[in-house]
Amino acid sequence: MDNRINQSVRIANVFQLAVITLLSFATIALPAARAADLTAAEQCDREAGSEFDLERNRSFPSVDTEDIRIGIALSACREAYNQNGNARVQFQLARVLDRAGQKIQSRRILEEAAHNGHALARVNYGALLAEAGEAEMAFNLYQQAAAAGNILAAYNLGVAYRDGVGTVADGTLAIRWFERASLAGDDVAAFNLAVMLDEGTAVPEDNLGAAKFYGLAARRGNVDAMVNLGLMFESGEGVRRNPAAAQDLFRQAADRGDPLGQQKLDPIATGSVLHAAMVAKMDRRK
Structure with a gap:
């Protein structure tokens, strides 16, 4: 109906890197004695885990973007990365670098994490590609991330099919992906x-x-x-x-x-x- 609020979601807004950290919980510092026993990768997990990352270390609570302690997180994630950290460490380092305003380095490492199969990194890197006008490549990354169960990828596919961005518009598929994301807990979907x-x-x-x-x-x-x-x-x-x-x-x-x-x-x-x-x-x- 034309007399209701119509929340028209633009791809450019949906596909921003900041979107991935909506509704995360504040970080909770561990006692000093325990923190000293953590590896660099675990410290990185503790300081930079995202709520929307199904692959995050659930021994620690997720951290909202605004609550990332940049100095501590950057030191831990850099060390873990230099120790040949896995795709999750790569993603978390990219997340901290973005928070610190180091966009070029963040993008490079985010691409690395995406290529190494990290689902949420694929969503974020797809966001950057979409902003650069490479909608089809972004769409492919969302498909890969959605296949891994990522809720934001499912939402983005709903928007892409609805608006025909990176793919042919298809209302039935848009409904299917919005429903999948909504049943997984996404209120905007x-x-x-x-x-x-x-x-x-x-x-x-x-x-x-x-x-x-x-x-x-x-x-x-x-x-x-x-x-x-x-x-x-x-x-x-x-x-x-x-x-x-x-x-x-x-x-x-x-x-x-x-x-x-x-x-x-x-x-x-x-x-x-x-x-x-x-x-x-x-x-x-x-």
Whole structure:
């Protein structure tokens, strides 16, 4: 439908290196005595493991990009790399170098990790290739990473098939990959899938299916999905009309600072004015 928020996700935004570290947990320092017993590779794992890396050392919590302790992480990962570290060490060193602003070195080592089969490195290196206009090569890397179970690769394939970037546009395959990513826990994939079903974008319109995936994304905290599902409850399209449920969803979105959610709680505002004023929201991954 044309009166809902349409989160149009651009490939250039989706395929940024920073996207891979969304929703990671803060690093937890180990006691000094134990830290002294760690190998360089283990120290690198401790300081630079990504939440989205299925191959990371799960003896340690993942580390958000903003929480990487650059000095410690760079020293440990460089040492591990120089000791012929594996593809995971290569990826983690590239991640730390990127955080430190050393983009050229980061890209070189990221390419090395991707060529050595590290799935998340393939996603990130594909991102850089896509930014450089090499969409087909990026698409191939996403396919390889998705085959290894990487959730972000699945999401990127959904976007690629939806928008026909690096491949022929195919709504059915876009739905399939968005669904795979959403069922693996990705709220943005669930939202984008819902939008496709809601608006009949390259697939038949399915309001009931749209409500299902808006609900899934909303339960995971996706504000845009809260608003869109609220609008469905408000109008009774795809679900039984439920003004109270709609207001509850608008309130949840408003509490998270969403302007449309806040305006929908204003009894003076009208839906047509709100929708006319609402600009398309971009992918908020970081």
